[in-house]
Amino acid sequence: MRNEDTVGRVRELAVVVRNAVGTALWLAFAALAWLLNLITGLPDRMIQGTLDLSTDFATAVTPAGRGLALLVLAGLLTLPVWAGAPALSTLTVTLWFAYAALAWNIAGGFAGQISLGHALFLGIGAYVGSGVLIHAGQNPWLGPVLAVPVAGAVGGLVGWLASRPGLSVARFALVTAVLAEAGRHAALLAGPHALPAVKGGPALFYYLILAMVLAALVLSRVLQHSGLGCRWLAVREDAVAAAAAGVNVTRARASALAISAALMAPAGAFQACLEGGLFPDSLFSFTRSFEILAIAAIGGLGTLFGPVLGALIVTPIGEMLSTLPARMHHEMPGLRLFCIGALLVLVMVLRPTGLWLWLARRLGLVPSPGGGSRK
Amino acid sequence: MNTLLVLEEVSKAFGGVRALENVSLSLDGGEILAVAGPGGVGKTTLVDVIAGVHRPDSGRICFDGRDVTGFRPDRACAVGIGRSFDPPRPFGGLSVEDGVTVAALLREGEMVEARRRALEIIERLGLAAVRGLPAAALTMPERRWLELARVLATGPRLVLLDEPLAELSASDCQQIGELLRALVRRGRVGVLLTVEDACMVSGLTDRILTLDHGELVS
């Protein structure tokens, strides 16, 4: 009796210690994130003028575009009711890629900083998010919340390193690629890890990722019209002229990667839950980074809906290309990415601005560019 | 008169080519100074060195009593040194309004304020008709005006203009002259501009210095 009592007390103590360690880690990460905010001058100093409502969603889209958007949204919201399980799973993956591409687009599209290593932030999101779940036994929703500042801090640091004065966009890209691979090797040292299954059916995952995509769209819009977004665009267009206009170029580039990375983290945590475990080669995959940037670029670099359109085009085709040969008992690994590569080259050569603007203007979803022409 | 800018024995070489050789000059607030000389004598390098694009190999640059030698371009801009480019470097994909707003953000924290300030300047410089166009669509004179607008939006005390009058019509030149005169009237702001031909600015400036192969000659 007495013995059991002691065991119980030790267990209780262990839980307390575990929670304390978890909280301490959380605080440490938060402090780190705060410190990096100071260094890279992230949000509060730079998003000074947050919202500029002079051009909002309503004026950027024609009535036809608004109608179509509402229709698509209604379809997506009711999808689990009328669609079968395979369609739901394909669409969940599609929306996941749309979200990831939206996150990438903040650095790559708005600020023109092409990152070849966004898988790093997926991996960090998954490892930090799930690590909390496994070791500290916290609420499963706390993990992603913690992962966001950590990924953001790492993104800011990587961005700062990659955009020291005198480093071009190309060098930025290479540094991100190398550091992402370093992340993969670090994770390989930690090894793969199984995760307890998250309660909730496929519909939960679907609605979660749908909400994430909508939130990312709204955030992209807000950032695009903030002071920070304005500076990003200027740096993308001409970094030398932007510096002459008083923009701290290194800070702008680093903050773009930081915010983009922070947004990427929940996608990583989501992926880990979907795959039911932490697999370094899949989370930190070099080609995954390429796939995400291909989707964003095919849809339209720096546009709001381009990444979503890219995912809607690329992911279903990709799923088909990877399942069809398997069904015919003829495995063809690499076929999917080969075709994505071909599509990326094709679109970039023929329409460097991506498919969204071209398509949307064709269909009359957005006003044609002639609107503000010279008198 | 308050001394705004002092250059002491500033030299800069690229590889073996000496672009600036022991250049010393000073500029007062309220003064418009022109540096003249044909292409390739180091006028742009002079502007670049003052604006922090290049760090001088030797010498000192003081602005408003403060040593600004080797400041990064954005810091130089923040302390009050605004500069224009030749050829102009508009943000091609951004609208005229957005391009000027970026510069205005340096002094105005709020986006709405920055946009208001940018629109004011755009109006004043006669770019209102093209404010919604992407800057890449502008003509050469409009690009020169846009450069000027971006410089003014940063609220500078020293205005460095690289070839602001090149390829402009006589009436444009006159308008720019009037604008600069109005700018320096209160004695707070100084202007340093470069020109190929000194005759262009004889009526406009207070002083003209001639640059010859990196050296100043009077």
Add this chain to the structure above:
Amino acid sequence: MTLGFILNIMIGGLLTGLVYGLAALGLSVVWGVVRVVNLAHGGIMVAGMYAAALPVAARGADPLLALPVVAAGLFVAGFVLQRFLIGRIAATPESVRLLVMAGVALLVMNGLLLAFGPGGRGAPAAGAGDALAFGPFLVDRLQVRAALVALMVTVLLFLFFNLTGTGKAIRACADSPFGARVIGLDLDHLCAVTFGLGAAVTGVAGCLLAQTVEVRPTLAIDYTIIGFLVVLVGGPGSVGGALLAGMLVGMVEAVSGALFGPESRELAGCGLLVLILLLWPRGLSGEAEP
């Protein structure tokens, strides 16, 4: 763990590093002249490795015999790629060029995967594992041979750029594309030659590595990263920088692999990059952007 052991490891790393340097030279030269980063770098290297491994598997011949064939084949491939794809996007912003190259990288890497399958192919050349003794030092005979060939190719490349008319014209392009056009140089042709040369040199480096490494398509990623690492450490556009950085990276990776296990190799290389970025952001050669 004695000092002698570490020194042996370092020499081994140095020899491999020379081959890394040669590969990165291909990347670096293309970057400096064409102003495009060949993201398909690792893919081209692995293509060279397969080309070297195939005759060995078939006949047991020396993989170095494949060298001229690989060089010629990849030169043509690179030339055509530049002429008909990359040359067309020369005027687009740097980010678009990067994205096109990302597409090309996906094509090459996954093309290899489609063609050869995910499995590995060994290429144990004749004489693998033989060691040569230099006083207290033991070095792999094949590594020495690979390093010597790499050095030779580098010298040839150096001579080409400094003695031949085409080489000098290419250097002029690197200094100033505008100036080169003004004096009547055929920029498109010279860029294509450069890209071809870069691809050939990269492929040759792949051939040399194929003697000691089992070839598999995923190696493309590892070699791409090593190539990036070497160019970033050395500074793009510089021959000496690439070679020096290659040796440095090879040595750091070998030593760290011996001390902390093979998984730490890339981490050590990455640590080196971070250090360089902190100290000399533009790389060892310290040149401004090409």
